[in-house]
Amino acid sequence: MDEVEHAITALDLDTKAALVAGQDMWTLPAVPEIGLDSLVMSDGPIGVRGVQWTAQDPSIALPSPTALAATWDVGLARRVGALLAQECRRKGVHVLLAPTVNLHRSPLGGRHFECYSEDPLLTGEIAAEYVNGVQSGGVGVTVKHFVANDFETERLTANVLVGERALRELYLRPFEIVQAKAGPYGVMAAYNRVNGPTMTEHGPLQNGVLRGEWGFDGCIVSDWTAARDTVRAALGGLDVAMPGPVTVYGPALAEAVRAGEVPESVLDEQVRRVLTLAVRTGALKNGSPPAVYEEIDGVGLARELAARSFTLVRNQDGVLPLAREVRIALIGGLAKEARVMGGGSALVFPERVVSPLEGLRAAGLDVVYARGADPSEQLSPAGKGFTIASTARDAEGRVLGVIPQSDGSLTWIGSMPVPHEELRSVEIGGTFRPEVGGAHRFGIEGTGLFRLVVGEEVLFDGRVESGSEVFTVELAAGEDVPVSLTHTVVKGVLGEMPILYVGFGLLYREPTPGPDELLAQAEAVAREADVVVVVVGTSKEVESEGFDRTSLRMPGRQDELVSRVAAANPRTVVVVNAGSPVEMPWRDQVAAILLTWFPGQEGGHALADVLTGEVEPGGRLPTTWPATMADCPVIDVTPVDGEIAYDEGVFIGYRAWDRASTPPAYPFGHGLGYTTWEYQELTYTEGTLTVRLRNTGSRPGREVVQAYLSPATPDPERPTRWLAGFTTAEAAPGAETTVTIEIPHRTAEIWTPEGWQLILGDYHLSGGPLETLVTF
Secondary structure (H helix, E strand, O other): OHHHHHHHHOOOHHHHHHHOEOOOOOEOOOEHHHOEOOOEEEEOOOOOOOOOOOOOOOOOOOOOHHHHHHOOOHHHHHHHHHHHHHHHHHHOOOEEEOOEOOOOOOOOOOOHHHOOOOOHHHHHHHHHHHHHHHHHOOOEEOEEEEOOOOOOOOOOOOEEEOOHHHHHHHHOHHHHHHHHHHOOOEEEEOOOEEOOOEHHHOHHHHHHHHHHHOOOOOEEEEOOOOOOOHHHHHHHOOOEEOOOOOOOOOHHHHHHHHOOOOOHHHHHHHHHHHHHHHHHHOOEOOOOOOOOOOOOOHHHHHHHHHHHHOEEEEEHHHOOOOOOOOEEEEEOHHHHOOOOOOOHHHOOOOOOOOOHHHHHHHOOOEEEEEOOOOOOOOOEEOOOOEEEEEEEEOOOOOEEEEEEOOOOEEEEEOOOOOOHHHOOEEEEEEEEOOOOOEEEEEEEEOOEEEEEEEOOEEEEEEEEOOOEEEEEEEEOOOOOEEEEEEEEOOOOEEOOEEEEEEEEEEEEEOOOOOHHHHHHHHHHHHHHOOEEEEEEEOOOOOOEOOEOOOOOOOOOOHHHHHHHHHHHOOOEEEEEEOOOOOOOOOOOOOOEEEEOOOOOOOHHHHHHHHHOOOOOOOOOOOOOEOOOHHHOOOOOOOOEOOEEEOOOOOOOOHHHHOOOOOOOOEOOOOOEOOOOEEEEEEEEEOOEEEEEEEEOOOOOEEEEEEEEEEEOOOOOOOOOOEEEEEEEEEEOOOOEEEEEEEOOHHHHEEEEOOEEEEOOOEEEEEEOOEEEEEEO
C-alpha cells in the first residue's frame, strides 16, 4: 500500500516504536502528521463493549460462542459478525478482540463457553464466517488465543507439551481454516508457552507457520500483559504489545534498536503491519469515501440466534412443543434471574435482559413461578426494582460524573469514565421498590472501604477484606427505599498490573424461605400444573474466565430440585442454562431436556418461541456431553510443575469417546427438532458429497447434515471417524431437498515429519444414516 510506505518514511524511530505499544488499555497512539487516528480495540465476542466497561453505552449481548457453534450455520455466523461490526462502528472501535478458536479439550475448561467446539473443522468454519462478517463491515479481528490456550489454570505461564501432529491436526487447524477462508486482519498471541517458548516470542509458530506457511499478512497482538521481553518478542514475531502505557515496546523497543539488539527492519515490518491494519479499518485516511452498510436489527438477530442454538437432546412422547393453553409451572432461580453470558472478557452491558419468566409471560402463557433452588448461595447484582446510577466524586466530595448502571455491578478497567487522578469515591445509589414485603438481603462485593445504607439504616461502614458481606433489612412491598453503596478508591490498579481499575458491586436477593421449604413449594406447584419447565444451570463461581471447573455437577441443590419436581409431575421439561457440559443424573426421569447455553439478552423471548413451537430448536451439540465426569477420556487441565502434557495426542472430544468403553450421555452432533427426516440417497463424486433427504413430519424443519470420514481398515493411530464437512437443509412437510458438502483430499491427510501426507486407501463416508465407500 503506497500510503503505508509513505507513512513509514515520515516516522522517526521513537514514533515507530510508540506505534506498536498500547498507549492505554485499549488503544494505540494517533499520529496526526500522517493522518493516523488512534486505533481502538475492544473485547468481544458476544458484544462490543467499547473502551469503557460501563452501562453508559449499552451493547447488544448475543448468545455465547458455544451457542453459535450449536447452530452449525456458517451463514448465521457471518450475519453475527456483520452485526458486531455495526456495533464496533457505532462505538468507534477498529478491532474486535475475537473470535476465540481454542478447543474444548476437556469439559473442565472454565472458558469453554467462549470457544466454539471440540472439533477443529466446526470451530474453523464457524469462526471463518464470523470473521468474514466482521471484516466485511470495515472492522478488524484478532483471532485468539494463538495457540493451545485451552485451560485457565496457570494459563499465564504454563508450558503446553504437545506433539507436532496433534498441534497441526487439532489446535492449529482452526487458525489455519480462518486464515485460508477469511484472511483475518489480526491474531492474538496467547499467554502460555508451547513446547518451551512463550507464545508472544514463539518465532517458529508466529513467523514460521502463521506467516511463512499460511501467508498471514496481518498484525499479531499480544494478549493483555502477555509480552514479557522486548527483544525476544520483536524477533519472535509479535507486532503489538498491549496494554499501555507500561509495555515492553515503546521506549524499550526504540532503545533495543539503537543498541543493535533488534534490527530496525524488524520494527519497520511491525509498523507496516500496524499501518496496514489502520488502512483496512479506516484509521489511516486514504481519501476514500466512507462505506455505506445496511442496518442490522441487533435485537432481532439476538433472538433468532438464541432460538436456533437451543439444542433439544430429549423429547419423550413429543412433550414439546407445548400447546399455548397449558398451565405451566416455571421453576428455578435462573428462570427469574437469567444468566445470559459468561464472565470475564465476554461480559458486556445490554440495554435489557429478558429472563425466562419475562419471556413466557410476554408470550401470553399461563405461568406460575416457584424459585425451587438457586445455582449459587451468593447474591446477584441488584437489578429488577432498582433505579440506580454510579456517582464518582473527588476527595472534597465534588461530583466528577454520574454514570448509568444496568445493575449493581461496577467494573471500570483501563479507561475511566472520569479523571482517575481526581477519583476518590464511587457511589452506587438510587431507589429500590420491593415487589414483596419481608426480609430483603443486600450485599457488598469487593475489597476495601465501603458504606452501605438502605433507607435510614447504615448497614455497614468499614473495610471488606475479601469476598462479600450480606445484611438483612425488613422492607414493605411497593414503597420506594433509598439505597446507597459507597466505595472509597484506595488502589487504582488491577493487582500488580499497571492497569487502572475500580470494581465492586451492590448485591441483592428478595425474601425467600429456607432451601427445604423452597423445594417443597416447587413440588406443590409442579403437581398442580399441566407441564413443568424447570431452569437450572451454572453460576459465575463455577464457570467463568480466570479459573477452570473442578466438577461437572450443577451447583447448589438443583439436581435434587429436578428429581423432586419430575417425581411430582412426569411432564417435566428441563432447560439447562450453562455454557458447557454439566452432569444430568436425572436425565432419564424427565420428559424433555433443552440446552440453552448462555442465550444472550433475548434468551427469554427465544425460550418462549421454542417451547411453543413458533421456532424449531435448531441446535446440534458442538461438544460431547458426558454422563459423569469420571467417564471423560480427557479431563486434566491442571499443570504440574508449570507444565501440562497433551499426552492424548489427536484423541480429544468424540475422537476419544469413540475409543472409550463408556458412551457419553449425548454425543457430538446430537440434537432433535420438531419434525422427522428420511435420508434417501447419498452419492460422492470428485470431492463432493451429495445428500438427498425428505421432511417426513408435519412441520417445516431444519436439519444439520453431518459428514464423517472413517478408514475402512481401522488404524489405532487414527481416530475411528472425524468430521469431514457439514451443511444445513430446510424443507416443508413432505418435501425433498438436496444438499452438497465439499470433501477435499485434506480430509484424509495426517501430519507427518515430512508435512501433510494423504493416506491412500478406502474410507467410509457417511451422511446421516447413509454411507458410501470412497477411495483416495
